[in-house]
Amino acid sequence: MINYIIIALLGGFLLYFVFKYFNLKQDIKEFRFIYKKKTEYGSYSKLKEYSSSDFNAVAKDFQKLIEKNNEIRNERNEILENYRELMANLSHDLRTPLTSILGYMSLIHNEDDIEKIKKYVSVSEKKALYLNDLIEKFYQLSLILNIDGEIEKEYLDLKELLYSIAFEYYDIFIDRGDSLEVVTNYEDIEVFTSSKILSTTIHNIMDNMVKYSLGNNIINLYVENDNIVLLFENNIEIEDGDYSYLFERTKVLDKSRKSSTGIGLSIVDAGLEKLNYSRKIYVENNKFYMEIKIPMQLA
Secondary structure, three states, X not given: OHHHHHHHHHHHHHHHHHHHHHHHHHHHHHHHHHHHHHHHHOOOOOOOOOOOHHHHHHXXXXXXXHHHHHHHHHHHHHHHHHHHHHHHHHHHHHHHHHHHHHHHHHHHHXXXXXXXXXXXXXXXXXXXHHHHHHHHHHHHHHHHHOOOOOOOOEEEEHHHHHHHHHHHHHHHHHHOOOOEEEEEOOOOOEEEEOHHHHHHHHHHHHHXXXXXXXXXXXXXXXXXXXXXXXXXXEEOOOOOEEOHHHHOOOOOOXXXXXXXXXXXXXXXXXXXXXXXXXXXXXXXXXXXXXXXXXXXXXX
């Protein structure tokens, strides 16, 4: 009798383990299929619940890995898309002035009138200078975008930096009957930042101001709550609203202006992104504002 009981128990255990074996085998088969589908096609669906608690724990860990993999995949695709767009824009922006220069060179080659030749040379020179400036802008953008790892930072006097850069542009505004003013109530405001990135960023903001301002150019520097605020302002004749979309590479205010490439504000956006500074562009009462906030804990 005891022998029969032992045999029955052993048989029961055997059937149980056989059942668990085939169950686990089926789970593994389904898991491999779903995992392959998720990794190849980027599916975001959750993995199913399995019969084994240990297998469920493994599945959850894999789920996290899959989600991370999909995030990396999306980031990579976004980077590639931005790169393709950048290359297309670069090709177009460089080809336009270059084609113009080659056209004027052809006119000069076939022209005998000295005055006309001088005129063509003058126009070609302006186009060449514009092309050189554009190449420099793309170089600046590529340097910022290719920064990887920790940014080299140092303590600097923000007020002194603003005054030194504003001084470079002062004569440009005065020569055209305009004004440029730095407004702050602080003796000095020290920030811990990348002087190279911040200087490049401010120079491009000033270049943008030179191109599009209609007067009363002011650089405000003050502290608000837990932020150091840089507020650039100038007159402009457009509707009130949020214009932060201008930070996007292909966005410009006036598409009819062939010199408007939008790369200057792309450099500003990329630089501030690397420094983790918030920024926005808005217009109120015919005033164009570009606001940069530097968190005090980063300063």
